[in-house]
Amino acid sequence: MEMESAIMTAGEERAETGQLTETEGMTDLARRARRATVELAVCPASTRDKALWAAAAALRESSQAILEANTQDLSLSSATSEAFLDRLRLTPERVEAMARGLEDMADLQDPVGRVLEEWTRPNGLRIRRVATPVGVIGVIYESRPNVGADAAGLCIKSGNAVLLRGGSESIHTARAIHKAMQAGLRAAGLPEDAVLIAPDADRKHVAEMLSAAGLIDLLIPRGGRSLVERVQREARVPVLAHAEGLCHTYIHAAADHNMARRIVANAKMRRVGICGATETLLVDAAIAPAILPLIVSDLQELGCTFKADNAARKIVPSLPAATEQDFDTEWLDAILNIAVVDGVDEALEHIRQHSSSHTEAIITADEVAATRFMNGTDSAVVMWNASTQFCDGGEFGFGAEIGIATGRFHARGPVGVEQLTTFRYEVIGTGQVRS
């Protein structure tokens, strides 16, 4: 590839995107996005779906240009970590997956306009709660360029405008993807300002987004811990918190042994790097002597190592000792914390101390214990006799997902298109006045 021709000057870039003047920052873009929401809020689902189909086609058509831009980013990157570069890298298969993802979103039911509740008052007023778009969503992301397409697609599907700010290391890829998204909007007759991208890699754009109260309705940070924490700390705008997944699986005294072994192996080892992977195994003291050696053996065979409390080490002396800090650590690796607890309440107390409010699971045949456990957790998702790895938008039936929310509001758990809506009340009368 000829590097020289592929690298446009800043001026050419701006002329090319047709987006900006010299002085436009994220605040200006947010205002443009806001104006776009007026049309987005009322356009039919078929129009939004058409935009997604057309954007998918545009991604495929410009696949070569996207891959060339990606190569440019990769060669400009000073990173050496293969894991980092892999997150940055696009392949023809990954571009195809982006396109297919948009088409899958188009097939989802329209989340806008759903009647969530309706009732009639004694005075005859008919009241209903109706789903509406959130408005302007800001997505701040690192590394993975596909977030630009995935997030933009989910926002368009749910009638929202989106402001994208990707990492500086993938800026050329992000722009190439953005062009395809805008081509999709144009084809459907929707305003191009429905999907806007930060003009350059300047860090001030992030700060502007964090303080854009009233202009941006929701911020979604997608990336490493320091990004998410910074956004949560500094944002004056509501943030969809997608924090750590320090998930627990508790084997209760009345658990079926085979079920427990199967579930724990899956919950830890199916994919160790996802937020729904179990990080801490809690084993009831009543069952631990019988089952813990078997589980350790199962997991060792799969390549897992351990950090265990004293009670666990009494049962399996070869287990390495855990520190208190370990129980607060999301390993995202083939490392499992193990603690022995005495009953549901002690399991809940451990979870209360260490959980990140993501997903917790209990394995038991005892419905009373399961109910006590589920009612006593304060996480977004709690499971009974299932693997924590099911905490996923696709597995929940939401279709695509923009992340797993671990905060307390608006959305909790997997965030799909329905969770990117808010609501309004419609009150339909026949001339009633209030006494």
Place this chain on the structure above:
Amino acid sequence: MEMESAIMTAGEERAETGQLTETEGMTDLARRARRATVELAVCPASTRDKALWAAAAALRESSQAILEANTQDLSLSSATSEAFLDRLRLTPERVEAMARGLEDMADLQDPVGRVLEEWTRPNGLRIRRVATPVGVIGVIYESRPNVGADAAGLCIKSGNAVLLRGGSESIHTARAIHKAMQAGLRAAGLPEDAVLIAPDADRKHVAEMLSAAGLIDLLIPRGGRSLVERVQREARVPVLAHAEGLCHTYIHAAADHNMARRIVANAKMRRVGICGATETLLVDAAIAPAILPLIVSDLQELGCTFKADNAARKIVPSLPAATEQDFDTEWLDAILNIAVVDGVDEALEHIRQHSSSHTEAIITADEVAATRFMNGTDSAVVMWNASTQFCDGGEFGFGAEIGIATGRFHARGPVGVEQLTTFRYEVIGTGQVRS
């Protein structure tokens, strides 16, 4: 009343409330409240209702002490405005209303544990979304002492712990009410830390609450504009925004004249000081010559004055001229803005420019126009052929209400006990693992 004996020393007060050490601030109280949520989250509805009934009884029993504390606050107040003093003042009737309010809340259905949605996945996993308490709610309020009982009652009903910080001008009243609330908790066997109150009038307590991320789950400011704006500006904690009610009523070309006159009179003049009062009347140009003079005359008879745009003044020349600023003003008084608009879209554009996202209404017999109007507004509540004054928790059937939320998330419109809950997902399996 003997002032001397009624004024306790700071030390005596602390010993009396049994709450604090010298060093406890709102952060410490928030931690205590957090511990209380563990029990609140799992206690049955009957226990919470018992606490409300007992607190109502305690309010009545200590009515004299509450009124004496209130007299103390009134005499210590340097305020001269009768409206201010009236907000501060309690009477036997107002104490009785507080007690009855708690009893009404006890009669409401339990909002905790409601199954909001449930579905079964192809792999047999049963998933359901279940309402749960929010956790620790902070209420920062001014003047009206009854907020201390109302807000605490709503929080207890919905399984939440609450931290109260009232205005310094009503601190003795607030403490007396707080004692009654704690008596109710004790009678039901619930932790007293479920309802805590700021230790004194120090302004630092407000700042501490605003920054208590992770300790306080939701902040609800109840008071004047400057309080609400400060909280929204400085809070690092989710805020239930209860902002202005700059409500619009639009008389469409196809409105029934008599219905329009009746609704507008009620929407403006039923009670001018509430957030659901209409501040701006939009009249369609097609109907204005016929109806505007009648409406002006109707409202003049009720004591209303006006601020009108040029088009309105062409029809009724005696109308005073409005400035652009007037259309951004929530009068909370017998003053009505009037503008003539040309069709639904122009009405929507005016609303977009000036609305506070509270409540808008259209009066018309044309369903197409009504639908276009409702879909095109971005406010929490939109009404068709009804008075904006219906935007109220009681009128919606929610029972008591903690305010009208005008933000975009979690709750919009009237916030009753159901809106003081969030949710979790419960996933019930039979041993499924993810492939």
